[in-house]
Amino acid sequence: MRNVQEDRLKEKIDKxxxxxxxxxxxxxxxxxxSNKVGSGGSMLDNFSxxxxxxxxxxxxxxxxxxLEKKMKAALKQVRLEDTPFEFGLATFNLxxxxxxxxxxxxxxxxxxxxxxxxxYISPPQLIITPSGSAAENLSPDETFTVVIxxxxxxxxxxxxxxxxxAVFFTIVIITAFYLTVRTMLRQKKLSEIKNDFINNMxxxxxTPIATISLAVDALRNEKVMSDxxxxxxxxxxxxxxxxxxxxxxxxxxxxxxxxxxxxELLLKPQHxxxxxxxxxxxxxxxLNEKNGQVELGLKAKGGFIxxxxxxxxxxxxxxx
Numbered sequence: 001m002r003n004v005q006e007d008r009l010k011e012k013i014d015k016x017x018x019x020x021x022x023x024x025x026x027x028x029x030x031x032x033x034s035n036k037v038g039s040g041g042s043m044l045d046n047f048s049x050x051x052x053x054x055x056x057x058x059x060x061x062x063x064x065x066x067l068e069k070k071m072k073a074a075l076k077q078v079r080l081e082d083t084p085f086e087f088g089l090a091t092f093n094l095x096x097x098x099x100x101x102x103x104x105x106x107x108x109x110x111x112x113x114x115x116x117x118x119x120y121i122s123p124p125q126l127i128i129t130p131s132g133s134a135a136e137n138l139s140p141d142e143t144f145t146v147v148i149x150x151x152x153x154x155x156x157x158x159x160x161x162x163x164x165x166a167v168f169f170t171i172v173i174i175t176a177f178y179l180t181v182r183t184m185l186r187q188k189k190l191s192e193i194k195n196d197f198i199n200n201m202x203x204x205x206x207t208p209i210a211t212i213s214l215a216v217d218a219l220r221n222e223k224v225m226s227d228x229x230x231x232x233x234x235x236x237x238x239x240x241x242x243x244x245x246x247x248x249x250x251x252x253x254x255x256x257x258x259x260x261x262x263x264e265l266l267l268k269p270q271h272x273x274x275x276x277x278x279x280x281x282x283x284x285x286x287l288n289e290k291n292g293q294v295e296l297g298l299k300a301k302g303g304f305i306x307x308x309x310x311x312x313x314x315x316x317x318x319x320x
Contacts (some may be wrong), residue, residue, distance in 0.1 A: 001162060006155045009080070014122050016074035017146045021125030023070060024058045024144060028129050058127055058142055059089050059103030067104055071146065083154065085146050086112045092126065092143045103142070112147045120151035204248045204314070207282075208241035214285040215241075240282065247310055265308040272303040279316045294320075 062070075067087060075083055086109040091100035102110075112119050124143040148154060156163070215234045224230045280294045287293055 001159055001166075002155060005159050006151075009151075009155060009158065010120060010122075012078040012080055013075075013083070013120065013146065013148060016071065016078050016080065017122045017125050017144065019074040019077060020067075020070050021127055021144050024062075024127050024142075027061055028058055028127055028142075057091070057103065057140060058144075059091075062104070064104050064106060067144075068106065083148065084150075085148055087144065087146045088113070089142060089144050092124075092141045100140070108149075109147065112149045113145075118150055118152060120148040122146045122148075200318075201248065201252065203318070205245065207286075207317070208244045208248075211241045211282060211285055212238050214289060218285070237282070237285065244282075244313075247313075251310065251314075265311065267306045267308060269304050270307050270309060270312060272300055272305060273298040275312060275316055279313060279320055282317075283320060 067089060071085060071087055072081070075081055075085070086106045088102055088105035088109040090102045090105075113121065122145065124145045127142040127144060129141070215237045218224050218234050219231065224234065276296060276298060280296060283294065
């Protein structure tokens with residue numbers, strides 16, 4: 001963008017210089033009203049050839065202010081009216097291609113002309129006397145040169161809106177890419193959480209269901225039916241497992257609150273040994289069916305902890 005815009009600005013500046021040069025050429029080809037040729041073909045009296053040569057140059061006909069005004073008008077035509085510039089008008093020897101004396105110039109022209117790195121120097125516009133005109137071979141040739149100070153800054157300033165829009169859309173693209181990747185990672189994480197949740201809930205419901213099933217089968221046994229103490233034991237197991245399933249249902253209902261980080265743990269003192277014993281007792285029927293047993297090594301000192309009863313029971317249950 002910078003290279004293209006730089007070429008475009010140079011082209012416009014050269015066009016403006018060319019417009020001024022063509023306009024100055026029109027004045028170059030004619031004598032002033034006081035320097036016309038007499039009817040006999042000889043020059044008017046009371047002037048020398050040298051005076052005539054100087055009086056019909058562009059530098060003698062226009063002041064610095066006049067040349068500056070013409071250059072501003074030309075820049076306005078190419079839509080660069082706010083562009084700063086310096087200019088110089090000098091005599092030129094067409095045969096030797098040598099620049100002679102600087103006749104008219106703006107204040108900082110000589111200074112900016114030396115800096116060819118940061119400034120743009122337009123190709124000198126050659127102002128020569130048209131062939132066949134009254135002033136042919138009488139007036140020296142001249143060149144009109146324009147220098148644009150801090151040309152690179154001018155290029156970037158003209159690209160300011162393009163750069164702003166480019167940066168804006170780049171940020172939009174990066175933001176959209178970030179949000180897309182973030183959404184994908186979040187969806188993946190949610191999918192993993194969902195699978196873990198399903199597996200965990202399946203395990204949490206399967207254990208009490210199996211225990212209740214075994215307790216019901218035991219209640220159908222004639223020996224158990226005749227023993228009121230065993231009947232009460234198995235009924236208590238069924239009731240405890242039923243309450244456990246109700247707690248699991250409440251946990252599922254609170255899942256939405258967990259996602260919003262609104263869940264508050266109900267902390268209260270719990271004795272770890274008692275919790276472990278209660279959970280181990282819930283597995284008694286399943287262990288008996290498999291001819292297994294639980295060995296507990298409860299050796300904690302000061303076994304009271306501040307914990308949430310529901311979540312801690314679930315934790316110990318999953319361990320067992």
